[in-house]
Amino acid sequence: AQSVSQHNHHVILSEAASLELGCNYSYGGTVNLFWYVQYPGQHLQLLLKYFSGDPLVKGIKGFEAEFIKSKFSFNLRKPSVQWSDTAEYFCAVKGRSGAGSYQLTFGKGTKLSVIP
Amino acid sequence: DAGVIQSPRHEVTEMGQEVTLRCKPISGHDYLFWYRQTMMRGLELLIYFNNNVPIDDSGMPEDRFSAKMPNASFSTLKIQPSEPRDSAVYFCASSTGTGELFFGEGSRLTVL
Numbered sequence: 001a002q003s004v005s006q007h008n009h010h011v012i013l014s015e016a017a018s019l020e021l022g023c024n025y026s027y028g029g030t031v032n033l034f035w036y037v038q039y040p041g042q043h044l045q046l047l048l049k050y051f052s053g054d055p056l057v058k059g060i061k062g063f064e065a066e067f068i069k070s071k072f073s074f075n076l077r078k079p080s081v082q083w084s085d086t087a088e089y090f091c092a093v094k095g096r097s098g099a100g101s102y103q104l105t106f107g108k109g110t111k112l113s114v115i116p
Numbered sequence: 117d118a119g120v121i122q123s124p125r126h127e128v129t130e131m132g133q134e135v136t137l138r139c140k141p142i143s144g145h146d147y148l149f150w151y152r153q154t155m156m157r158g159l160e161l162l163i164y165f166n167n168n169v170p171i172d173d174s175g176m177p178e179d180r181f182s183a184k185m186p187n188a189s190f191s192t193l194k195i196q197p198s199e200p201r202d203s204a205v206y207f208c209a210s211s212t213g214t215g216e217l218f219f220g221e222g223s224r225l226t227v228l
Contacts, residue, residue: 032215043207043219044159051214090159094215104215108158 002027004093006107013081014115021076021110023091027103033074034092035065038109044090050074061085086114118142120220122208128226134196137223140189141210149217150183150193151207159207165191198227 007022025031035047048059055067065076074091088109095103121140129135141148150162163173168185176183180199185191195202205224209217 034215036217043221044209044217045219046216049216092215092217104217106159106161 002093002095002103002105004091004105004107006089006091006110008110009108010111010113012113012115015083016080017114019076019078019081019085019112021089021091021112023074023076023107025072025074025091025093025105027072027093027095029095032094033065033067034094035059035063035074035076036090036092036106038088038090040087047076047089081112081114083114083116085112087112120208120210120218122206122220122223124223125221126224126226128228129198130228131199132197133227134194135198135202135225135227137193137206137208137225139191139193139208139220141191141208142218143189145210145212145218146188147211147213148185148191149209149211150191151209151219152204153207153222154204162193162206195225198225200227203227 003026005024033050036044037047038044047063048057048065050057050067058064063078065074067074088111090109091107093105123138146167149164152160152162162175163183164171165185181195183193203226205222207219207222209219211217
């Protein structure tokens with residue numbers, strides 16, 4: 001079965017610090033990869049996605065993620081966080097298995113708190 | 117374009133009452149998902165539809181929960197009878213086949 005692991009439950013950073021949130025998945029085939037962000041009291045919104053091509057993906061608000069196939073990882077990074085980045089971040093993986101179930105799996109999320 | 121539209125945004129009801137949550141997906145999306153989010157359990161997939169047909173309802177907690185999608189532009193999630201432990205935010209999301217989900221703003225349910 002497909003699974004997604006986010007290593008940190010809660011990360012606390014000061015403004016201007018660099019961010020890296022880990023995401024590892026288990027799936028034997030080709031995948032589509034996503035990071036979603038949920039600001040306090042809001043719904044999940046897409047931050048960035050990877051389907052194919054350049055494994056370094058740039059998203060909105062200065063976020064980027066790198067797909068490392070050999071490590072089954074899709075870590076999220078931002079060089080300098082802002083207070084407004086305080087949110088919960090979800091990694092998600094969709095297996096491209098063709099017919100059958102949709103196979104979209106979310107990680108349990110990482111709460112990011114940025115201290116001004 | 118309008119996004120996924122959910123109603124009501126907030127619902128407060130008493131235990132034992134029927135609750136109906138509604139969702140209008142993005143036009144042209146052939147997948148529709150219902151998720152539940154709580155502090156304790158996080159984000160849980162309840163059920164999803166493809167072309168209006170329920171595909172996987174293994175996440176529906178019990179028989180008190182039911183979901184329908186009578187046409188491509190409307191879905192409901194019903195809880196009957198409701199219980200306090202059903203209090204949560206219920207999200208509807210729609211998608212094409214890529215895995216990118218577009219979420220509605222959620223329905224916050226409080227069962228007293």
